Amino acid sequence: MIRRFNILIYSICFVMSIGMYAQKMQRPFIWVDQHDKAEILHKIKSQAWATTFYKSFKERTDHDLAQYSESPEQFLKKIPFDWDKQRKGQTPPLKQFVRFNDQNAEERFALKKTLQIGVDCGVLYFLTEDEKYAQCALDILHAFVEGISQLKPSDNTGNGGWVYPNDHLREARVIGAQMPIIYDFVASYIDIGKKAYDLGKKTKVNFSKEKAQELFKTYARLAIEHGHRGSNWPVLESFSLVGNALAVDDLEERKKLLNFYLYESSDKQDALPDVAIKYKKDGDVFPETSQYSNGVANYTTRLMILLNKYDAGLRLGSRYYKIPFSLDRWKSVRYPNGEIIRFGDGKRTFKTPYSAYEMAYALGVQDSVSKLTEKFGALLNEAISTGSYDPSHLGKRTTSAQPYWEPTRLLWLNSIPKYAYEHVELPRTDEFTHAGVFLQRNLGTAKNPKHALMCFVGGGHMVHGHASGMDMELYGLGEVLGVDNGRGSYRKDIHENYSRIFAAHNTVIVNGASQGEGGWVNLGMNSTKLLAMEPHPMQEARSPWHSFTTTRFTDDRGEKAEATQERTMAIVKTSETTGYYLDVFRSKSSLPNEFHDYLYHNIGDQLVFLNKDLKLKVDKERYQANTNIEWKQNRSYRNPGWHFFKNVQTSEPYKKDVKVQFKIKGIKKKEGSMNLFIVGNDDREYTKVMAPKTYEAPKPYGNKLTPTLVIRQQGEAWSNPFAVVYEPTFEKDAAAGVQSVKELEQDGVFKGFKVSSRINGKDITQFCVIQNDDEQYVNKEYGFSFQGHFAIITIDTANKLQDVYIGEGYLLTYKKLKVMASDSKSIKAFIDFSLPKYKMNATQNTKVDIDSE
Structure with a gap:
């Protein structure tokens, strides 16, 4: 009943948003639209970080463009096509990768890099209106559309792909996520009759929107129908699902596909509400190991920004702010040397994800979520002021299995105003x-x-x-x-x-x-x-x-x-x-x-x-x-x-x-x-x-x-x-620290440790009692007893009491000292006797009796 009610509410919200959807027809609109251009160009001129970033970004893309302009044919031949299967006069089909090894690593990187160049050229066409960028992006898109369309997608719903027949999870990120972005940027260029260079015909031809649209629908379908639920898997596929849905020109079809991300899960794909339900309170993380957990928050934050831009009425940041709010949670489990605790497939090293912090801040600005802007604005201010992070730095094109989103910093981020940063000690x-x-x-x-x-x-x-x-x-x-x-x-x-x-x-x-x-x-x-x-x-x-x-x-x-x-x-x-x-x-x-x-x-x-x-x-x-x-x-x-x-x-x-x-x-x-x-x-x-x-x-x-x-x-x-x-x-030579350890036992049962140490030239003894909560240990030799679960008594060589720690217990005695609970509940206490007047930090139900001597 609850599930059906939620779906009903989501459906109502969905219907209310139809008007906004209908407005999003003029491309581009996935990363940006024409209303954003003036602000971005002003930012490039007026904000130093954006000026530097744009300069590096354009220089890198221009270097690639020069190679393309010298010979579009040779440039496109770097894409890994299966030339043995080429039909006369046609672009060859793309090579399929069944395994991933060192032998085909160079080809796979060339595939990723070419798509990323296409994205960058699309961004620069949007910003400069220089058609040489549009032509390069269009030629890349055409080559991939023609090359992939000749292949048959796998029917294996477990992890069947298209170019990667056994690994749609990987393909969704390195291919499926990039192609719709290129299309979105060059669609207006195609619409004015511009043609694409074709490797098979060695001349320019009409770009097939029909093939492209079928490709986008297929990639969206692969995400919806392949994979499994309940893990980070659907989130890793979601960039392909959402991007390809938005690349579909038919509005009704687009809405149906987006529904599988925004509102209702399929048998193989978790929708956003089912991802968000994992984050029950502020600071919760996605329940996997470190890099996978933070990856879910990172991906989802970026998608929420993107979808809010498509439909401002969604206000996903307001509804699901707990997801980006978790992005800094893993730093709280750092060891003092900066590494993090390790369990499962988690890594020991964990680089602070400042680019994800940027997106959490941007989402907070977009939806006016102060919890996000204040938290991540302060963290970014601190990182920039200490030199830990430089927003003007252009990141490398990625060789890993993740979507390419480096240009979105320039497109989505503005200068961050000053937020008060308060250094907080990590908890004990x-x-x-x-x-x-x-x-x-x-x-x-x-x-x-x-x-x-x-x-x-x-x-x-x-x-x-x-x-x-x-x-x-x-x-x-x-x-x-x-x-x-x-x-x-x-x-x-x-x-x-x-x-x-x-x-x-x-x-x-x-x-x-x-x-x-x-x-x-x-x-x-x-x-x-x-x-x-x-x-x-x-x-x-x-x-x-x-x-x-x-x-x-x-x-x-x-x-x-x-x-x-x-x-x-x-x-x-x-x-x-x-x-x-x-x-x-x-x-x-x-x-x-x-x-x-x-x-x-x-x-x-x-x-x-x-x-x-x-x-x-x-x-x-x-x-x-x-x-x-x-x-x-x-x-x-x-x-x-x-x-x-x-x-x-x-x-x-x-x-x-x-x-x-x-x-x-x-x-x-x-x-x-x-x-x-x-x-x-x-x-x-x-x-x-x-x-x-x-x-x-x-x-x-x-x-x-x-x-x-x-x-x-x-x-x-x-x-x-x-x-x-x-x-x-x-x-x-054991000149300092632990000198010996002996067992504390009673009636043949282990009760704890007697630890003798030399500290700063002086000897101390610590009795560490560990037993069941309802048990009592009595040590007649040293004159103490303890009823409860965990306690440590520290004495010097003259048996003078230095301090008492009760982690959980009811009654501790040492000679004439008695520390007890004033009610039936256990106590937690630390009492320092090294000072002229003892100092105590204890629960309110702790009572101390001590002889005046």
Whole structure:
């Protein structure tokens, strides 16, 4: 009922807009119309950035035009035609590209470049009325119309194309999106009887509008009928759908085609309302990985501007402002070195999309949306003032699979007035719930990236997601050290059978059988769920030194894992330059004969066990059971992927505490290490391996194998979980930082860590208690107790209390101190006793009793 009601409302809006549609008959009108020309020309004369941009743009196009003018025939022959299939006296059909490889890369680039030259010539014809630009654009358009019209589009509705028979998703962006723009700019030139140069007849001929119109309708139809819904796919096709719909001259046909973008989805194509529904509140992102998510917002913002120009009554920016509003959201998950957290097929590097910011600002101006103009106007002002961004810079013609829109900056953007820019610190914690991501960061007061700490726990199913389990990454020494493998080229063995499944992630594999199942390309899994966190995402922290998350994950895909898992991760800063991470991973299976493997990948040169009595032996068969099972691309995998591990060496069962060091010799021009202090347990085996290289790792580690630790627990890992303290450090001889780690336990059950550190020449001890929310831990030796989930007590060598942090709890006592809840709700508190009078930051229901001594 709701869906039908929405369609009715959209239909009413659609009917009301018919009058405006009818006015848009004189071309051009897709990017610009004749009413825009005077303003654009004035801008070129009066605004310095536009003057510079236009000069570069015209010089580049004139260089191409000179080559064309010298010999239109030789210029057009650079287009990849299939000359073997040429009929006498006709332009040859275009070559079809079934595969994409280095052998045909040059031809494919020539195809893209020629179309982009055609667009640029069309723009310059509009601005200068110089017919030499129109003739070049028309000749390019004619060659493509004639060359494509002789081909048969694929009937494969999955991803069937025309020039790219197996990849309409790519073709829609590199061909389908450009041709209607060229037509729109030269249609008036055609209408006055101008002819196009024909390669087959070697003379000028009448341009076939009939073939062109059929081509535009076909490209629109391919977008509507091919592909799939629910991902970024329909958005990537939408430039072709909308552009080709607008290129159709028949008004009724045009309206029918536009309806599939503006109002009502097809079985294969999401309309704008179904894309917009993903953005429920300000700051929401499209639920995919970084570059794909932002690509959706970027594409959609530009299309809204374009369609508003066609019909000002649509006011799409007002209705769907949350889409462009999301464009800067990914910067909030940057590590201190500027890279971003990585999950799924997301990239580590993430260049600030200033050109997309421009479009968000332009849309805000177009529809008077102050949320957009104020936000992106300020961001662009700041970027221009700091030299991070130069609007006068002409971008390169694109070789990637995206529409060509570089000239729209000149056509759509004006000088940006001054907006107040307020620098906002990134929050201590954040969340991306669609990916099950919960992150923590602590930059310290000095904000030095080399000494900052940041981590996240994540895991969730989405398009372009990985079957990662409950994954994590760790930052230290100015780089991401505890790494997710990332992704290389799609479709390859290592991507399908390692990068996108469990073994490539810092997670726990259960019974050697953890896997994805169902959902997108059969990589479906449950999402990591938040149980407890301090501070809550985007909220003020209680402590300047501490934070934590506890998350839960169900590993139940396939039939052999059937596990419940919980993970508590914490950041503990002990000074501006020192600190560590806590990781407590609990895992238990409902199946008999269970075992659990804890994986941790760290860039570096060497993994070393510092326990002299822990002996390793070569173990070539340990991870090879699934090496040759059936693999079907995007369907079934060689789970869990650890058959890619090399140089496998394993210990006998070893129950003592273990210290491990990842040596990192070439980072920030200094030697450093990631030190691991691992709480021991019965029935533990330790393995070191070399995992495949980590994509986008810092030099020199981008081409090196990744040292990786695997800890196997025979039996459950719940009452005595995997419990590790991670310390990134530049110290070579442990002169500062963590000195030792001991287990806190009660009745044989793990309760936390006792961490001893040396900070600025002084020793401190921290008791980190991690248990179920309703449990109580009592330590008679040091005279403290805690009821609740997470707390840290810091004392000096004289057992004098330095501070207390309660992430979530009800009652903490230390000697004569009592911190408690005044009601039945839990408390969160940080109390600093290092000052003459203690200082407290706590929830209102926190009560403190302390002896006057």
